[in-house]
Amino acid sequence: MSLDSTAKKPNWFSRLAHPGEFLRWSGPWILPLSLLTALLFAIGLWLAFFVSPGETENVGTTLRIIYMHVPNAWLSQFVYGVMAVAALGTLVWRHPLADVANKAAAPLGAAFTALALFTGALWGRPTWGTFWEWDGRMTSTLVLLLIYLGIIALWRAFDDQLRAGRIAAIVTLVGAVNIPIVKFSVDWWQTLHQGSSVLVTGGPRMAPTILWSLAVMMLAFTLLFLVLHIVSIRTEILRRRATSLARQAAMGADA
Amino acid sequence: MIELGPHAAYIVGAYAGVAALLAALIGWVAWDAHRVRQQLRALDARGIRRRSDSGGTAA
Numbered sequence: 001m002s003l004d005s006t007a008k009k010p011n012w013f014s015r016l017a018h019p020g021e022f023l024r025w026s027g028p029w030i031l032p033l034s035l036l037t038a039l040l041f042a043i044g045l046w047l048a049f050f051v052s053p054g055e056t057e058n059v060g061t062t063l064r065i066i067y068m069h070v071p072n073a074w075l076s077q078f079v080y081g082v083m084a085v086a087a088l089g090t091l092v093w094r095h096p097l098a099d100v101a102n103k104a105a106a107p108l109g110a111a112f113t114a115l116a117l118f119t120g121a122l123w124g125r126p127t128w129g130t131f132w133e134w135d136g137r138m139t140s141t142l143v144l145l146l147i148y149l150g151i152i153a154l155w156r157a158f159d160d161q162l163r164a165g166r167i168a169a170i171v172t173l174v175g176a177v178n179i180p181i182v183k184f185s186v187d188w189w190q191t192l193h194q195g196s197s198v199l200v201t202g203g204p205r206m207a208p209t210i211l212w213s214l215a216v217m218m219l220a221f222t223l224l225f226l227v228l229h230i231v232s233i234r235t236e237i238l239r240r241r242a243t244s245l246a247r248q249a250a251m252g253a254d255a
Numbered sequence: 256m257i258e259l260g261p262h263a264a265y266i267v268g269a270y271a272g273v274a275a276l277l278a279a280l281i282g283w284v285a286w287d288a289h290r291v292r293q294q295l296r297a298l299d300a301r302g303i304r305r306r307s308d309s310g311g312t313a314a
Binding site for chain 2: 050055061068072107108115122125126228231232238245246
């Protein structure tokens with residue numbers, strides 16, 4: 001039996017973990033996923049403006065802001081969840097891609113959180129009479145944005161990216177305490193912000209046309225995050241490769 | 256024309272703001288990817304490449 005035939009093939013997790021392998025398998029997915037994202041956005045916007053009702057009893061004619069606000073609010077927490085899993089990958093499994101995934105996701109999460117706050121403020125003014133109120137949901141979401149910005153600053157503060165990765169992972173896991181606060185703030189405290197309307201006992205409290213329009217938009221936004229995250233991870237792998245090569249070249253020139 | 260009601264400015268503002276920031280985010284991600292690939296190409300042109308990339312392109 002030859003050596004080649006006895007060599008164990010790396011499993012899917014090992015292939016995913018290896019940066020070179022990630023670059024190889026992820027490349028062909030970018031264009032189809034981008035096209036699917038664009039298609040879902042087109043369908044979602046058509047549903048939002050031509051199928052969904054323009055108003056409801058509780059939010060009046062501002063209903064259509066829901067299709068921008070809820071997907072961004074969902075992603076503000078989902079992206080942090082991805083970063084928390086990546087942080088575990090760094091600290092527990094020392095997964096070679098984990099800290100890259102954490103670093104790549106942070107600016108995306110910050111952008112989606114800023115958009116959740118922005119669209120929330122524009123929705124709050126006509127429905128509550130104010131752009132901003134220091135209530136549980138809004139304040140905890142602002143804290144989430146500050147945590148994202150802190151993690152981005154942390155990554156930029158260190159030249160040694162392996163060290164930055166470990167510290168960012170610890171900060172990410174400590175900051176994860178804020179996620180259940182964001183999620184359950186509307187149940188724990190009296191807030192201006194309404195409670196959950198989709199994931200509730202007894203089924204969603206909204207018309208099916210609104211629910212479907214929202215579901216498509218949430219899928220479109222989530223796929224957009226996925227595409228941007230894959231591209232950002234690939235860029236970070238190549239950036240580290242370029243930095244390493246430039247350092248080796250400089251050391252060679254000095255020798 | 257779609258009737259947006261008396262709060263049209265807030266609805267249009269929300270959609271325009273999201274579109275603008277997402278366009279900026281997509282542009283930044285694409286520009287960053289392009290810039291890093293250019294760095295690798297410049298290194299490759301100077302003959303600085305990984306041993307495993309013998310003869311191949313850097314990116």
